[in-house]
Each structure stands twice: as C-alpha cells, then as structure tokens.
Amino acid sequence: MGDPLRRGSVFRPGWAVEARGCVRGIRSPPVTGVGAPGMSRIHRRAHRARSRACAIAATVFGVALGTAVVQAPAEAASTPVTVKAVSSRVVPAGAMTTVVPRYSAGKNVRVLSARVDVKRGSTWVARGVRRAKVPAGTYRVTTKVSYRQRVSGKLSAKRVKRHSYTLRLTPAPVVSPAPAPSYVPPPTPAPAVTRVPAPSSLTRTSSGCYDASLVKANGTAWTCTFFDDFSGTTLDRSKWTPVETSTSGYQIGHDCFVDDPRNIAVGSGALSLTVRKLSSAQPCAGARKGDENLDHTAGSVILNDAFAQSRGRFEIRAAFPATTVAGHHSALWMFPADPTATWPMSGEIDIAEYYSRWHGRAIPYIHYGSTDPSVTNNYCFIADPTAFNTYTLEWTATTMSIAYNGQTCLTHEISDDLKLPFEGQFKLLLTQGLGVGDGEYGNVPTDKTPDIGTTKVDYVRIWK
Known part of the structure; x- marks a missing residue:
C-alpha cells in the first residue's frame, strides 16, 4: 500500500502506473505475522506505494485503458x-x-x-x-x-x-442484411419461450447478504458466506484481527499500526479506522529502521482465517477521510491467506485505494506480475469519497471486475500463464494509514494535514 501510481507505480495497496523516472518505494524488513496467519510479509507493500504518486499526476488528464492495439510501419530515422x-x-x-x-x-x-x-x-x-x-x-x-x-x-x-x-x-460502411426468406409458420406452433438474461450483479448494490435478486451472470444465485454490519460497540474478534506493526512489521508511511480503541473502534453502526498524530513521538516495536519512534498511530483489521476465500463477490460500503490535502492513505484490499506469500508474484487485490491529495477518485489494482495495463485504472472518479460509497469486486476463474457505486471501473482478464496466485484463498483487509511518496507528486503529510483521519465502514458482505 502506499502512494499514488503504478509499478513505477500508481498506488498501493495498488501501486499502479509505472513511472521509471519517479522515486522508488522502500522495502520493509521481514515480517513475522500479523496476529493472524496469512499476514507475513504484507508490509512489503509499502515499498510499492512510494513510486505510485508519479503516475497519477502524469496520467491525470489521460484516458482509460483500451482494446486491440493497431501497428504500423516505422518512420525513417537515424537516431538511436x-x-x-x-x-x-x-x-x-x-x-x-x-x-x-x-x-x-x-x-x-x-x-x-x-x-x-x-x-x-x-x-x-x-x-x-x-x-x-x-x-x-x-x-x-x-x-x-x-x-x-x-x-x-x-x-x-x-x-x-x-x-x-x-x-x-x-x-466501415454498415451493410444492410439481406431480407429473410419468406416463412410460413406451422399451423399450431409451440409458444416461444423468451429467456431474459439476468442483470449484472456487478452494477447493483445488494439490499443485504441474502438478497435473492442478486444473481450471477449465468442466472444462479450468489451464496452469502460472510457479513458484518458493525452494529455492536466493539470489534467482533471472531471475525476480525487488528493488524499491528509490533507483530507484522507492517507500515504504510511513518505510521505505527496498533490495537487501540482510538485507532480501531465500532459504534453508531460503523467500523472506524483512524490515523492520528500524537503529542510526541513514541516507540514503535517492529517498525523499519529509522522509524523506531513515531508520532502517528494507525488502524487496520484483517479477516480471520475462517473467512478466507478464493473467488466470489465482495462488497464494502465505506467513507474515506474528510480532507483534500496530502497525507492520508486509505485501502480496501485483499492479500493471500498463505503465510509464505510474497509480493507481487503471490498476488494482491486492491479493490479501492484512496489518496487524500488526489481527492475525487479511488484506485483499483490487481498485482501478480502481469504487465497488462488493464490491471489498474486511474480514472475511477467518485463525486464525494468522504461520503459513504459502495465498492464491489467480482472475482471469477478468468476475470477480476471492480465497480464503484455500480459503475464498472476495471475489468481484467487473468493471464493464463500467471494465474496460479489466484487459485489460492485471500483475506480482506480494511486500512487507514499515513501517506507516503517523495517529490512533487507525493502524498506525504504536510503541516496542513489534519491530525486525525478516519475511514468509516458501514458494512462488509461476501458471497460465493
């Protein structure tokens, strides 16, 4: 997870658009776990975030990704x-x-x-x-x-x-079809049966995890496997485990992830994940070299092993921090449940990453080693990311599709020769941390960054 932009990067937990001229991210020290199996080495994601900031600015006036590429003869030239x-x-x-x-x-x-x-x-x-x-x-x-x-x-x-x-x-000119030959119907024809195709569930928001009208493209029903509407007053630890830097080494920027009610809280029907500035720097066990004492704590939770899943439909309703200046980084993402997984070849699915400096959009990214540009999209605009919006992933054996508020944002065909990572199970994470990224296009905190930034999650629903 990290800054805006792509494998040179566009944003992390989706590090997106490659920009070789930009500053590279950092690599965190080896991870030993997150309090729950499946979290080792996920801190490596911070290294991709630093390079993401470049691509979003470089492509902010660009267009979405395309289809078949046309080729042509070379111009005569003597240059290298x-x-x-x-x-x-x-x-x-x-x-x-x-x-x-x-x-x-x-x-x-x-x-x-x-x-x-x-x-x-x-x-x-x-x-x-x-x-x-x-x-x-x-x-x-x-x-x-x-x-x-x-x-x-x-x-x-x-x-x-x-x-x-x-x-x-x-x-090309449109050629009118030849007229159909005349046809005399049989005297007693059987009534025609009209099959109405099921509407795409990707473009719909569910009314609940057991919404019978929510069906797959083949007309069969989705089966609810998990939901949490955060209706209580404390985090349900039978479902979620807090992510801690002390046990995982995980960081985004110069932040320390902790299990603290000031960073992870449930109330008023929502989960609140908060990054906050302390009055003075405090020790942060497990942090990377140079971050032994930090003045920001952050909040993140990961689904427990019992809810790890391969493929399906994942829907999250969330609201990102109410600021338009650099410094805050939010993410709704998935990482392999296998504790030996390494990034990026083991895969990572960033349903939505939000960088407060790039207000008005969220960034999806599918990490697994593919160089196909359709693994990300910098042009998924949202009218107000600080209000509650719905973020949806539909994952099949061959495709990853992501929609924001029912509008398709990304569709990626999984490469046949690199699909192995997506044969295994993944776990969902919800994260609010501090921004990173150096230079003109970075998302690092400034003296204008609010001391507190909170991502609120209204619900999480998962289907098979």
Missing part, C-alpha cells in the same frame, strides 16, 4: 530511437481502437518512458498516457520516447524523441 506511426485504417462501425507508443531502440539505448498525446481538433483526448482508446475519427497523435544512450561506457543525459502524425480511423 525510431518512432513508429499507427496506420490510418478502416475500422468496424462503433469499434474502439487503442493507440500506443510504437518505437524501436538501438542496442545501447535505455528507454525511460514512452507516452502518447492524442488530440481531436482542438480537444485533447489523452495526454502523456501509455495507451488511448478512441472511436473512429481523425486525430493528431504525438509519440514521445525518453531515453538515455550509452556512449563509450557512459550514459548520456536524458533525451526525448518526438514524432507527430495524423491518424484517420474511418468507420
């Missing part, structure tokens, strides 16, 4: 990097085409980043993105490749190769 243009073409009516940077690099060239800007008339469709999904039309596309060249054993200063071209995507 040769940029290729995407060919103008006829596309099926209504189809979307994905434009990506295409280039080739010499043997002694290190490519730092490759992005495209796409403009239609005077309107920007995308700027500084890895890929842009566009319908038929005429576009001005600029590819920018940043690189360094090794000359006489030394790397040159960063250089940028730019190439602009016009891309015309012409819709």
Whole structure:
C-alpha cells in the first residue's frame, strides 16, 4: 500500500502506473505475522506505494485503458530511437481502437518512458498516457520516447524523441442484411419461450447478504458466506484481527499500526479506522529502521482465517477521510491467506485505494506480475469519497471486475500463464494509514494535514 501510481507505480495497496523516472518505494524488513496467519510479509507493500504518486499526476488528464492495439510501419530515422506511426485504417462501425507508443531502440539505448498525446481538433483526448482508446475519427497523435544512450561506457543525459502524425480511423460502411426468406409458420406452433438474461450483479448494490435478486451472470444465485454490519460497540474478534506493526512489521508511511480503541473502534453502526498524530513521538516495536519512534498511530483489521476465500463477490460500503490535502492513505484490499506469500508474484487485490491529495477518485489494482495495463485504472472518479460509497469486486476463474457505486471501473482478464496466485484463498483487509511518496507528486503529510483521519465502514458482505 502506499502512494499514488503504478509499478513505477500508481498506488498501493495498488501501486499502479509505472513511472521509471519517479522515486522508488522502500522495502520493509521481514515480517513475522500479523496476529493472524496469512499476514507475513504484507508490509512489503509499502515499498510499492512510494513510486505510485508519479503516475497519477502524469496520467491525470489521460484516458482509460483500451482494446486491440493497431501497428504500423516505422518512420525513417537515424537516431538511436525510431518512432513508429499507427496506420490510418478502416475500422468496424462503433469499434474502439487503442493507440500506443510504437518505437524501436538501438542496442545501447535505455528507454525511460514512452507516452502518447492524442488530440481531436482542438480537444485533447489523452495526454502523456501509455495507451488511448478512441472511436473512429481523425486525430493528431504525438509519440514521445525518453531515453538515455550509452556512449563509450557512459550514459548520456536524458533525451526525448518526438514524432507527430495524423491518424484517420474511418468507420466501415454498415451493410444492410439481406431480407429473410419468406416463412410460413406451422399451423399450431409451440409458444416461444423468451429467456431474459439476468442483470449484472456487478452494477447493483445488494439490499443485504441474502438478497435473492442478486444473481450471477449465468442466472444462479450468489451464496452469502460472510457479513458484518458493525452494529455492536466493539470489534467482533471472531471475525476480525487488528493488524499491528509490533507483530507484522507492517507500515504504510511513518505510521505505527496498533490495537487501540482510538485507532480501531465500532459504534453508531460503523467500523472506524483512524490515523492520528500524537503529542510526541513514541516507540514503535517492529517498525523499519529509522522509524523506531513515531508520532502517528494507525488502524487496520484483517479477516480471520475462517473467512478466507478464493473467488466470489465482495462488497464494502465505506467513507474515506474528510480532507483534500496530502497525507492520508486509505485501502480496501485483499492479500493471500498463505503465510509464505510474497509480493507481487503471490498476488494482491486492491479493490479501492484512496489518496487524500488526489481527492475525487479511488484506485483499483490487481498485482501478480502481469504487465497488462488493464490491471489498474486511474480514472475511477467518485463525486464525494468522504461520503459513504459502495465498492464491489467480482472475482471469477478468468476475470477480476471492480465497480464503484455500480459503475464498472476495471475489468481484467487473468493471464493464463500467471494465474496460479489466484487459485489460492485471500483475506480482506480494511486500512487507514499515513501517506507516503517523495517529490512533487507525493502524498506525504504536510503541516496542513489534519491530525486525525478516519475511514468509516458501514458494512462488509461476501458471497460465493
């Protein structure tokens, strides 16, 4: 978990968009457990968070991820990097085409980043993105490749190769179908049976864990396996275990996760997870080197082993901290139940991460080693993240789909050759910590960061 942006990163517990030029995250010391099996090494997630802050700003005016990529011949060039243009073409009516940077690099060239800007008339469709999904039309596309060249054993200063071209995507004419042959019905036809497909449960919010109208795409009912509406006055420890830095080594930023009612509380029908500033720094057992004494404590809980699950439907209604300045990091995420799991190859599912500096959106991310851009999406906007919103994951043998308030935010097809992590069971975590990330795009606390930040969870519902 950590800052905004991707494997160079876009946000952690989803570290998203790769931005090689950004500051790398830190790696925490080995973990020994979280008070419940399955939590060892989860603190490694903090290392991805530091790099996430870059990508969100780099792509904040970009577009969502696309479909099939079109290719084209290379432009003539004598530079170490040769940029290729995407060919103008006829596309099926209504189809979307994905434009990506295409280039080739010499043997002694290190490519730092490759992005495209796409403009239609005077309107920007995308700027500084890895890929842009566009319908038929005429576009001005600029590819920018940043690189360094090794000359006489030394790397040159960063250089940028730019190439602009016009891309015309012409819709194919719609061919009217041939008229059907005349048909004489039988004298006594059997009545036709019309099968109405079940509505997608991903786009619906349940009325309860036993909502009979909530069905899968194949028409069968979801089966409730867990729910907690936090109607009591204390945390139900038969369901949840607090995450503690002292037993797991887990941290996001310079925070110490503790089992304390000021950080983890239940009341008024909700679970409250709070990061708060202390009057002075206090010892934090299990923290990384340099964080032995910290002035912020944080709150997180993890489902107990009995509720670990592979695949299903997961729905959480939550409200994130009421601030729009940098410094607070919230996450609704899942990690393998296997205590030997390591990140990222063992998998991690970030249903929603919220970075207070990037107010107005939440970030999903599927970690497991895949380089497919559809593992994340920086463009899942939410009108008011500080109010209660519904965050839903539907996980099948082949896909991960995430929706916010019934609006599909991400759909990822699990790679066949990397799917092993998602054959095992995962456990849900709910977390509120301190932001991280250096530089211009970081989410580190400032003197304007509120002393207290709370994520409230109204309910958690899980189905098979």
